[in-house]
Amino acid sequence: MTNDELTTTVYYDDDADRSQIDDKTVAVLGYGSQGHAHAQNLSDSGVDVVVGLREGSSSRDAAEADGLRVATPAEAAAEGDIVSVLVPDTVQPAVFEEIRDELEAGDTLQFAHGFNIHYNQIRPPEDVDVTMAAPKSPGHLVRRNYEAGEGTPGLIAVYQDETGSAKEEALAYAHAIGCTRAGVIETSFQEETETDLFGEQAVLCGGVTSLVKQGYETLVEAGYSPEMAYFECLNELKLIVDLMYEGGLGEMWDSVSDTAEFGGLTRGDRVVDDHARENMEEILEEVQNGTFAREWIAENQAGRPSYTQLKDREENHHIEQVGAPLRDLFSWADEDEKEAAEAPADD
Ligand SMILES: NC(=O)c1ccc[n+]([C@@H]2O[C@H](COP(=O)([O-])OP(=O)(O)OC[C@H]3O[C@@H](n4cnc5c(N)ncnc54)[C@H](O)[C@@H]3O)[C@@H](O)[C@H]2O)c1
Ligand SMILES: CC(C)(O)[C@@H](O)C(=O)O
Numbered sequence: 001m002t003n004d005e006l007t008t009t010v011y012y013d014d015d016a017d018r019s020q021i022d023d024k025t026v027a028v029l030g031y032g033s034q035g036h037a038h039a040q041n042l043s044d045s046g047v048d049v050v051v052g053l054r055e056g057s058s059s060r061d062a063a064e065a066d067g068l069r070v071a072t073p074a075e076a077a078a079e080g081d082i083v084s085v086l087v088p089d090t091v092q093p094a095v096f097e098e099i100r101d102e103l104e105a106g107d108t109l110q111f112a113h114g115f116n117i118h119y120n121q122i123r124p125p126e127d128v129d130v131t132m133a134a135p136k137s138p139g140h141l142v143r144r145n146y147e148a149g150e151g152t153p154g155l156i157a158v159y160q161d162e163t164g165s166a167k168e169e170a171l172a173y174a175h176a177i178g179c180t181r182a183g184v185i186e187t188s189f190q191e192e193t194e195t196d197l198f199g200e201q202a203v204l205c206g207g208v209t210s211l212v213k214q215g216y217e218t219l220v221e222a223g224y225s226p227e228m229a230y231f232e233c234l235n236e237l238k239l240i241v242d243l244m245y246e247g248g249l250g251e252m253w254d255s256v257s258d259t260a261e262f263g264g265l266t267r268g269d270r271v272v273d274d275h276a277r278e279n280m281e282e283i284l285e286e287v288q289n290g291t292f293a294r295e296w297i298a299e300n301q302a303g304r305p306s307y308t309q310l311k312d313r314e315e316n317h318h319i320e321q322v323g324a325p326l327r328d329l330f331s332w333a334d335e336d337e338k339e340a341a342e343a344p345a346d347d
């Protein structure tokens with residue numbers, strides 16, 4: 001598909017001017033899901049990288065083992081021309097206070113999500129560029145796809161353009177982490193923040209896990225075996241989504257039987273019905289009017305009581321007990337690979 005057939009401009013490798021980043025140093029703050037992927041992809045793309053981590057952070061060993069230079073967040077920010085803020089959203093305001101004085105006029109403060117800028121939790125100095133390069137993907141796949149010679153789609157946005165080249169630099173950064181291989185769209189901090197929060201809550205993370213659990217519980221409570229229910233409602237979901245990923249909804253419908261297609265087309269909207277749509281609209285409104293942001297900030301200030309309880313309940317859901325041994329018995333299961341796929345320590 002050419003760009004003429006799209007409703008928005010999508011940037012690819014040839015649109016990026018790598019001279020915007022090639023002679024610069026990028027300070028990557030944090031070495032978690034996004035941090036390790038950005039740092040390694042940038043470095044493999046030939047960009048000078050220094051990882052900023054607190055003294056005693058368990059992520060320091062991981063970054064050094066991956067061949068990267070490590071300094072404290074303040075030291076890294078002092079060295080960096082671009083400071084990429086990839087610690088958790090809730091930690092970013094405090095880390096920003098540690099590095100604020102190290103930012104020089106013309107430097108770039110770079111994000112992978114707009115939460116703290118959009119909801120005014122970080123107020124950057126006026127003489128720096130503030131940009132975003134946000135992969136539309138979990139961090140571990142940002143790295144895995146890059147290594148495979150592929151990429152993940154991403155967004156770029158400019159909140160402050162002090163130098164006049166903020167957009168070009170963000171696009172060069174997106175190129176160096178592999179996003180322009182798949183396609184990059186320009187957006188605003190507001191649009192990225194609102195669509196990202198809505199997507200992860202209603203569809204990608206919240207909606208889909210609820211759908212899986214409700215389907216699993218319906219089958220198990222009706223007397224079917226948990227292993228059957230696991231394969232049906234969780235494992236096969238990946239295989240079905242793979243087809244949508246490759247060829248849209250149509251490739252999936254083409255691949256399944258006519259029986260599945262008729263059953264799905266007549267029953268799907270009974271499950272995710274008008275009521276679910278109304279709930280989605282309410283969830284979007286809570287994102288837009290700041291209700292969700294205030295709830296999440298207050299939850300952290302209170303020491304995460306609801307988060308801890310809900311996380312615990314999710315980890316102990318029956319489907320998790322059933323799935324783990326089944327996955328271990330896959331013939332291709334490999335201990336080394338599984339360990340490598342695990343996220344770097346969270347500090
Ligand atoms: N996780 C994703 O796949 C993903 C996708 C797109 C955008 N984002 C955005 O990327 C940013 C980083 O998110 P993440 O999920 O990669 O973070 P993460 O939770 O994986 O980050 C953990 C890392 O942050 C550092 N860290 C943790 N606590 C710290 C503290 N108190 N002080 C200093 N450093 C600390 C440590 O290095 C740790 O390894 C966020 O803005 C997030 O919204 C994440
Ligand atoms: C990977 C996601 C869900 O797309 C990201 O937005 C996140 O916050 O982790």
Ligand SMILES: [Mg+2]
Nearest residue numbers: 136137196200
């Ligand atoms: Mg997202």
Ligand SMILES: [Mg+2]
Nearest residue numbers: 113196197200
């Ligand atoms: Mg997100």
